[in-house]
Amino acid sequence: MWLHICLAILLVAGYFLAMRLVSTAIRAVALRQGINELRMILVSKIINLGLTVAFVLLLCVVLGVGYGQLAVFFSSVFAVVGIALFAQWSILSNVTASLIIFFGFPYRVGDWVKVVDKDEEILGQIHEISTFHVIITRVTGDTVTYPNSMILQKAVICYRDEAEAKSHSQLLKSNDEETEKSKD
DSSP states (O other), X not given: OHHHHHHHHHHHHHHHHHHHHHHHHHHHHHHXXXXXXXXXXXXXXXXXXXXXXXXXXXXXXXXXXXXXXXXXXXXXXXXXXXXXXXXXXXXXXXXXXXXXXHHHOOOOTTOEEEXXXXXXXXXXXXXXXXXXXXXXXXXXXXXXXXXXXXXXXXXXXXXSSHHHHHHTOHHHHHHHHHHHHHHO
């Protein structure tokens, strides 16, 4: 009995220590890469949720809950969550992509970028990077919400400034040509 209580106390202490270390590491990455506060908080919440699930599972094992009981409980939970996520697979992939973008995406809010997409010209300034989308204000003034999972699959070109980005815009060139034709 005392062994279970001591292990539970150590597990709780380890959980809080892990939460503090992870939060500190995320804050350090965010400050080093110039990531805004909101994104840092969202990533912290996602990772802390994963740590909490692992903690609850370990605590159940330490307190002596039978493996059979845990298996029935977690298989039921995973079945319900699995069905929900299968119906919304893109949500899960966008959240995962958001974590990858947080730690490894080379572009930041304010950068002028072009997402190489054969169907549409996505050229503009990154306005926001959220949990599900990268929001880009195009050179024409309209706003595009581009899914995180898709931006990881496409090539992204970064420009030094707005003038360079606009010089590469096919939309602006075609608008200028149409304006010249209408003048004639």
